[in-house]
């Protein structure tokens with residue numbers, strides 16, 4: 001497994017409680033990285049030697065602003081390229097957004113500290129597809145020479161929205177019915193027979209170029225599927241020992257998608273699901289007691305406070 005990107009879930013907390021969120025972000029969530037934890041992750045990424053990009057995301061990383069800024073600075077000093085994913089709640093005016101973003105500004109003739117800020121803006125986050133906060137943040141980023149893109153998740157059944165592999169790309173992506181979406185949005189979806197979900201449409205489970213690491217140390221190949229914990233096993237060791245065809249969850253997913261999970265472990269299921277992630281999410285919930293170290297943590301299965 002050759003990782004080129006590490007996405008730090010700086011915190012599971014968020015100021016919003018979006019229906020489509022697949023990490024169940026909310027103000028009541030727990031789990032936030034300390035500087036010590038960030039440094040440990042950066043050191044392990046450096047030792048691995050293949051990581052180019054470090055993203056700071058969440059939850060909402062701007063909730064822990066000084067820690068995020070310091071983490072970005074230290075990552076860049078170590079030679080990584082840095083990016084942030086945010087909902088831009090802080091873009092209350094252009095002048096204010098300039099203050100929030102100024103630590104990342106481009107120096108004259110140089111490049112900005114962060115090479116990407118991806119802003120989530122859609123009808124889950126705000127009442128308008130592109131909110132005033134996002135417009136303010138975009139203007140401020142432009143003035144500061146910071147590349148900014150807007151990512152949005154389509155409403156259920158929006159025609160033309162495409163599935164996206166890896167980090168959500170700029171533009172509109174299809175909703176994935178996992179996490180809170182599997183509970184809140186399925187009633188608006190057209191359901192399909194379960195047997196057709198024979199592959200994972202979103203993640204490269206054999207050769208993931210990027211993974212998420214959370215405040216508890218879990219390395220997620222897809223949110224809620226852990227390959228190991230870097231507080232117990234080094235990132236180098238996790239990458240070296242990852243065997244897609246030996247892992248209890250990725251193996252059946254690679255063989256036959258979420259249907260493979262149901263068949264391999266003889267799981268109960270309904271006749272119809274909204275998408276592959278919906279079936280996968282339910283199957284994994286049914287397997288948590290059997291694979292507690294892999295299907296973790298509680299936060300991603302919505303077993304915290306909300």
Ligand code: SF4
Pocket residue numbers: 176178199200201202203222223253258276277278280281
């Ligand atoms: S099918 Fe499962 S592993 Fe693939 S993206 Fe959806 S939830 Fe993740």
